[in-house]
Amino acid sequence: MGKLNVNLCGIPLDNPVIPASGTFGYGYEFAQWYDINRLGTFSFKGTTREPRFGNPTPRIAECTGGMLNAVGLQNPGVQAVIGEELPRLQACFHKPVMANISGFSVDEYRDVARALSACEQVGWLEVNISCPNVHGGGMAFGTSPKAAGEVVRAVREVTKKPVIVKLSPNVTSIADMAKACEAEGADAISLINTLLGMRIDLRRKAPVLANTMGGFSGPAVFPVALRMVWQVYEAVKIPVIGMGGVSTAEDVVEMMLAGATAVEVGAANLVNPFASLEIVERLPEVMANCGIESLEDIIGGAHRT
Amino acid sequence: MQEKVFEITANTEIAKDVWEIRLKGDTSGMEKPGQFVNLSLPGFFLRRPISVCCVEGQELTLVYKTVGKGTACLSTLQTGTLNVLTGLGNGYDLERAGDAPLLIGGGVGVPPLYELARQLRKCGLPVQVILGFNSVCDVFYEEKFRDLGCDVTVTTVDGSYGLKGFVTDALAGKHYSYYYTCGPMPMLKAVRKQCAGSGEFSLEERMGCGFGACMGCSCKTTEGYKRVCREGPVFRKEELLWEN
Numbered sequence: 001m002g003k004l005n006v007n008l009c010g011i012p013l014d015n016p017v018i019p020a021s022g023t024f025g026y027g028y029e030f031a032q033w034y035d036i037n038r039l040g041t042f043s044f045k046g047t048t049r050e051p052r053f054g055n056p057t058p059r060i061a062e063c064t065g066g067m068l069n070a071v072g073l074q075n076p077g078v079q080a081v082i083g084e085e086l087p088r089l090q091a092c093f094h095k096p097v098m099a100n101i102s103g104f105s106v107d108e109y110r111d112v113a114r115a116l117s118a119c120e121q122v123g124w125l126e127v128n129i130s131c132p133n134v135h136g137g138g139m140a141f142g143t144s145p146k147a148a149g150e151v152v153r154a155v156r157e158v159t160k161k162p163v164i165v166k167l168s169p170n171v172t173s174i175a176d177m178a179k180a181c182e183a184e185g186a187d188a189i190s191l192i193n194t195l196l197g198m199r200i201d202l203r204r205k206a207p208v209l210a211n212t213m214g215g216f217s218g219p220a221v222f223p224v225a226l227r228m229v230w231q232v233y234e235a236v237k238i239p240v241i242g243m244g245g246v247s248t249a250e251d252v253v254e255m256m257l258a259g260a261t262a263v264e265v266g267a268a269n270l271v272n273p274f275a276s277l278e279i280v281e282r283l284p285e286v287m288a289n290c291g292i293e294s295l296e297d298i299i300g301g302a303h304r305t
Numbered sequence: 306m307q308e309k310v311f312e313i314t315a316n317t318e319i320a321k322d323v324w325e326i327r328l329k330g331d332t333s334g335m336e337k338p339g340q341f342v343n344l345s346l347p348g349f350f351l352r353r354p355i356s357v358c359c360v361e362g363q364e365l366t367l368v369y370k371t372v373g374k375g376t377a378c379l380s381t382l383q384t385g386t387l388n389v390l391t392g393l394g395n396g397y398d399l400e401r402a403g404d405a406p407l408l409i410g411g412g413v414g415v416p417p418l419y420e421l422a423r424q425l426r427k428c429g430l431p432v433q434v435i436l437g438f439n440s441v442c443d444v445f446y447e448e449k450f451r452d453l454g455c456d457v458t459v460t461t462v463d464g465s466y467g468l469k470g471f472v473t474d475a476l477a478g479k480h481y482s483y484y485y486t487c488g489p490m491p492m493l494k495a496v497r498k499q500c501a502g503s504g505e506f507s508l509e510e511r512m513g514c515g516f517g518a519c520m521g522c523s524c525k526t527t528e529g530y531k532r533v534c535r536e537g538p539v540f541r542k543e544e545l546l547w548e549n
Contacts, residue, residue, distance in 0.1 A: 025518050029516075057510055059513075059521045062350055069519065069521060071523075074520045074530065271350060273516055
C-alpha cells in the first residue's frame, strides 16, 4: 500500500484528509458514527470570543452542484469550547486538532488565539479571515492584504503553534493575500473559503437566504479552488492546504498535484456524513491507479511537468 | 443516524400535490414518531428531509408535498432505490400523553402525527385528531386516522369539506390531557395561544445536513440554541421562544 502520511507544519498526519471547519462541529458527534481518528485531523467549528447565535434562518439554499450557507459563525464562544467541547472531543479523538478561529477585531483574533493555543489538544490554529456571512468581521480582514497582515501579526505574537491563514476567494489577487500572510509569519495558507453567492425564491420574489447572500460551496467550486491553490503554491514557500468542492479521493490527489500539502473536505460531509472517511479509504486505490507510492512526493507535482 | 438503501415500492398522489411514497428496507432506529429521514435525490446536491409517516416491519411510508424541483423529482420516481439517512431527530414524547391526547396537524404537518396516533392507539389511549387543510382537494389521511380508531375532525379554510375554518376553530368542547402538533408556523402559533395546557410542536426549517453538523437550522430556545434537526424537530411548548 502506498504511503498516505504527510507533514503539516512539523506535525505528522497519517493522511492528508481534514474535514473543514463548519462541516464537522467539534468532532465528537461524528465519533458516534465512525472512528474519527482515521482522519488526518479535522478543523473544528469557527470559534469567536463570545457566544454567537449567527444569522436568522433560512441559512441554507441549494444550487446546481452545491449549496449556499449563511450560518454566520454560530458557536458557543471560546470559553465554552475549551470548557465543554474540547473535553468531549478528548474522549474520542487522540490526535492534534485544528482550531478554527474568527473575530470582529484584531484584538478578538488575538484573544481567541491565545486561549486556544494554550490547549494541549490544539495542534494548529486556522485563522479564518474569510467568512462571507458576517459584517465587519471575517471576510473584511480577508480582502485586504494590509488587514490580513495585521491579524496574522497579532495571532503570531501570542502562539508558537503553527498559524494557518484561511483565505477568501473573493479577492482580485489571491497570491497577494497569501504573500502578505507569509510576510507576517503565517506557517501555512488554507484556501478557499466559500464564494459569495445568492439565490432568489421565484414564489416570494425575494432572496432565499435571510442574510440575502451566503457562501457557495460544493463540487461546482472545485476548479476555482484548484486554480487558486495552484497560484498560491507558486506565490509562497509555506505549505498550502487545499479545499473547495473536494468530494472524492481523486479530488484530493488533484489538489495535492496543484500544490496542497493537505486537503480539507467541506460540503461533502453535509450530504454524506461518511464522505471524509470514504475518501481516506479510497485513497490507496486511487494512488495505485495513478502509480503514486507516496502522497508527499506528489505535492505540487503538476508544476514540475 | 444510519445510512441505508431503500427500494421504492409505490409512489402515488393522494391529494393535490401531496404524494405518498412507500419504501422497503431496514427501518431500525426509527421507532420514535416525529423523527425524519433525509433522502438523496438524483441530480440534487442537498438531501431532502421528510418526516416519517409510518413504519411497519420493513415498510417505511413518507408523505410529502411537491413544493420545489427536488420534491417534484421525487414524485417521478416509481421504481429503483433511494439512499436514505434514517432515524434523524428527536420525536414526540409518548410518556407525556396523559389519558386523552389531542393531535393537531395542518397540511403536510399531518404525516408525522399518523405514526404518533398509531403508537398512542397501541398504548390503548383514546386519540382525538384535528386535521386542517386549505380546501377539499388538499385533504388526506382522514380515513386512515379513523381506521386507527381515532376521533377525527377535519377543517378546511374555505369550508369546502368538514368544519369551515382553522384547526383552532375545532377546539371548542374538546377535553384533552396534552397536545401534539405539526404544521405551518402561523398554525403552530395559533395552537400555542388557544390550546389549554401544554404540548409539543414539530418545527420545520431548511436544513443543510439534517444530522447536526452544519448549524443551518438552529433556533433559539429557553435552554439556549438548539438544532431543529438534532435536538428537534419536536420541541416542548415551554422550550420555544415564539419570536418573530
